[in-house]
Amino acid sequence: MTNYHYSKENYREPPIADADEDHISLSFPIEGGDFTHAGYGSSEIKRTLKKLAADPKIVRRIAIAAYEAEINVVAHAYKGRISAVISSDAIRVFIEDQGPGIPDIEQAMQPGFSTASPKVREMGFGAGLGLPNIRDNVDFLHIESEVSIGTILQFCILFRNE
């Protein structure tokens, strides 16, 4: 199993929203190869954030990170799920999939690195910019992957302390 960890300077783990604290949970399935419906989960997360009082600039950072992570499941894995927990200080997003896994995450994080199939490239993806883009937009990122089993990607974006 391989791991990758990133957190922004000064990042302090926000308290995990427990059952007592007010929070919103969302969860949506992702189907590998289904580019027609790709991005549904991240759109719903975005829509929810707009209903809450989230700063539009932060909403956009979340939208891009969630969208790229969701597309990676569609493009590279078989099936998966995107879930989000929104509390008043932060959003945590979890994307897990059953798929080929990522043998070398450090390498996958390099801008331009891609193993995208010709079909995926035809859909306009495969520039190798998704993962680095996620990292640039989040405050905390953790990836765990096991070859032939799947990948779990988690990230957190804080609503304050810009």
Next chain:
Amino acid sequence: MNRDYFHSVRIIDERCNGCTHCIRACETEAIRVRHGKAIIHEVRCIDCGECIRICPRNAAVAASDDLSELKRFSYNVALPSTAFTAQCPSQHKLNKLYNGLLHLGFNDVFEESRTNSIISYAVNKFLKENARIKPYISSVCPAVVRLIQVRFPSLVEHIIPIETPLEISARIIREQKSRLLGIEPEKLGIFYITTCPARVTAIKQPVGTEISSIDGAIAICNIINKILVFIDQVEEKENFCKAPPSANRWGAVGGEVRALDTDKTLSVDGISNVVQVLNKVENYELEMFDFIEAYACPCGCVGGVLNFENPYVAKQRIYIQGKSNENIIDKEMLEIAEEMYENKTLFLAEEVEPRPVLKLDTDMRKAIQKLEKLERILKDLPGIDCGACGCPTCRALAEDIVQGNANIEDCIFIRK
């Protein structure tokens, strides 16, 4: 300035039978039916006119000015919108209509389309000097600008900070006329002959500038219906058709981008299509484009609800008349464009502010509590979006309940 909301779109109670067609057509969920009548939620309405388009009883209408307004001024200039040029079958007829305006009390006619080339000049120059944001979105359709403020607040910086052709036209008219005729600028009336309620509202209550230079807006259909009564007696005293055909292309979708130097452009028309495209912009999926022209109405401004001609017929006319690939430059306008670009008068004076009025609360904690409550209520509702409660969806009713504007018993399935 008075920042109370003015809206051109309104409901005539006597005609409304509470049918609920309009509540579902509204992209900002601004309408509810209460006690059998449609009510527009003012802060949410963007004056796009979708409710007017869909209402089977003509109860949703667009308020615009009346010709009697001309009496306030000693000299009146009509400013027909670009789409006006497509309302009749030939240029000859068009000039007859323009001359007909003189019979209605106007002293002069200035085509809005003449300034389109000024705006194209400005957009071309601006896009070359500013590559920071991709894509920029046209500021021409005020319904789209308001849609962005309300539903896509993070995209306000994508709106190109360039004034609209109608504002620039009015400034040019005022400057030229008061100089040539020696009349005081306040004695000069400038009336836009409008395609849509969005522009009536944009004139009464502009976004991006403090006060509009236009004195009023009169619907195209009202004007043409009046002129048709006496069209045979109209003499063509003057030629008012001064805009080159390429400038008239702006009346239909696709026309605005044809005058741009970049090919990396996208054209979208119809408000639900615009919503889809803006969603993609928000996801950074459309960064390969430099510029998007987006029109709330199907076919572009020829599809505005206050037009006279059918939108598809009008669009076809524009395509045929503007077929040549040549972008003919109106030399007089080009000189003005250069000068106005340099002294910055072509730019919006104020930033377009986000207006995220769809959120549940301004406080995040409270908003989360409300959303939790909303989700709980939603579980009790049937989820079939029947509209009988007067809300566009079950979710919208749940939201109204949370906000204290409705009761669970408003749902007919719960009430029984």
